[in-house]
Amino acid sequence: MSKTVNIDWNNLGFKYMKTDLRYIARWKDGKWDEGKLVKDNQICISEASNVFHYGQCCFEGLKAYRTREGDIQLFRVDQNAKRMQDSCRRIMMPEVTVDQFIDACMQVVKANEAYVPPYGTGATLYLRPFVIGVGDVIGVAPAPEYIFSVFCLPVGAYFKGGLAPVNFTVSEHDRAAPFGTGAAKVGGNYAASLMPHEIARERGFADCIYLDPLTHNKIEEVGAANFFGITRDNRFVTPGSPSILPSVTRKALLEVAKSYLGMEAEERDVYIDRLEELTEAGACGTAAVITPIGGIEYKGKLHVFYSETEVGPVTRKLYETLTGIQFGDIEAPEGWIFKVK
Ligand code: PLP
Numbered sequence: 015m016s017k018t019v020n021i022d023w024n025n026l027g028f029k030y031m032k033t034d035l036r037y038i039a040r041w042k043d044g045k046w047d048e049g050k051l052v053k054d055n056q057i058c059i060s061e062a063s064n065v066f067h068y069g070q071c072c073f074e075g076l077k078a079y080r081t082r083e084g085d086i087q088l089f090r091v092d093q094n095a096k097r098m099q100d101s102c103r104r105i106m107m108p109e110v111t112v113d114q115f116i117d118a119c120m121q122v123v124k125a126n127e128a129y130v131p132p133y134g135t136g137a138t139l140y141l142r143p144f145v146i147g148v149g150d151v152i153g154v155a156p157a158p159e160y161i162f163s164v165f166c167l168p169v170g171a172y173f174k175g176g177l178a179p180v181n182f183t184v185s186e187h188d189r190a191a192p193f194g195t196g197a198a199k200v201g202g203n204y205a206a207s208l209m210p211h212e213i214a215r216e217r218g219f220a221d222c223i224y225l226d227p228l229t230h231n232k233i234e235e236v237g238a239a240n241f242f243g244i245t246r247d248n249r250f251v252t253p254g255s256p257s258i259l260p261s262v263t264r265k266a267l268l269e270v271a272k273s274y275l276g277m278e279a280e281e282r283d284v285y286i287d288r289l290e291e292l293t294e295a296g297a298c299g300t301a302a303v304i305t306p307i308g309g310i311e312y313k314g315k316l317h318v319f320y321s322e323t324e325v326g327p328v329t330r331k332l333y334e335t336l337t338g339i340q341f342g343d344i345e346a347p348e349g350w351i352f353k354v355k
């Protein structure tokens with residue numbers, strides 16, 4: 015009989031939970047080993063590991079969805095695999111092949127099938143692949159060895175409330191430099207975001223918005239999600255910048271807005287002092303899904319988009335279509351869905 019777990023699927027939030035098995039592969043002497051599933055969630059590595067001192071690490075985030083029929087599927091896992099290759103290249107770590115990445119994710123989902131939340135709860139199984147530099151090194155140099163691992167845990171909403179508007183404030187700090195590592199999903203970007211995030215939270219905001227590091231005139235992104243807006247003439251717009259993380263969700267929404275909602279959709283600059291151009295705004299990402307933005311505080315004034323309490327009609331439609339595709343209720347464009355068999 016297959017295993018069952020006693021979890022309150024409707025009240026998960028976004029908190030760590032140890033599941034049964036995780037995948038771990040090691041890179042040594044120029045190649046990755048085959049990898050295997052292990053029970054232990056502790057990793058024992060040298061005190062001189064690069065990840066501890068010089069931050070040689072990157073990660074990914076994607077989800078497994080339970081469909082109405084009870085199947086399990088991944089959303090655009092190949093995109094996460096490719097982005098992790100980009101991140102690895104940027105900080106001199108060996109790339110994991112797309113096939114090994116997808117295979118590792120599949121193995122982890124299958125091994126922890128009992129933790130994939132039931133259809134209809136809105137909850138999902140979050141997968142966290144990562145690569146770290148390990149082995150002994152003390153000068154600033156790439157590590158001699160690496161670990162690639164994938165673990166998973168069931169999650170609910172990242173921002174409290176799910177499809178409910180939250181307010182953000184504009185940070186005075188930068189998350190990434192103009193020609194730095196902003197487009198890579200490397201640990202240092204997130205370490206840099208901890209203090210601005212905390213300042214925003216202390217002031218009652220869900221998180222902060224970063225402006226472009228060069229001019230501080232344009233919206234860049236949120237600490238853990240990209241930004242989008244709906245213009246008065248019903249266009250889907252989202253900032254294009256070399257220092258934001260190229261979100262898989264945002265890429266999908268550009269397509270959803272065009273092909274499913276018949277809207278014009280474009281990457282373009284969104285100026286922080288021209289927010290009145292937008293009737294709705296949101297944050298999008300794997301963890302954030304689509305989180306409507308009620309308002310943005312800038313220079314001491316809160317600019318409210320659609321409403322601080324109600325979800326705008328276009329944001330709702332984008333949410334319903336995206337999650338409909340992810341949970342298998344709406345037909346996906348070719349190549350977006352990977353069935354876990
Ligand atoms: N921006 C940042 C900084 C993120 O950490 C994430 C999360 O992965 C995103 C955007 C959204 O990206 P994706 O849609 O690929 O999850």
Ligand code: COI
Pocket residue numbers: 074075076238239299300301302
């Ligand atoms: C994700 O959406 O998967 C992310 O990586 C965001 C994370 C920093 C919680």
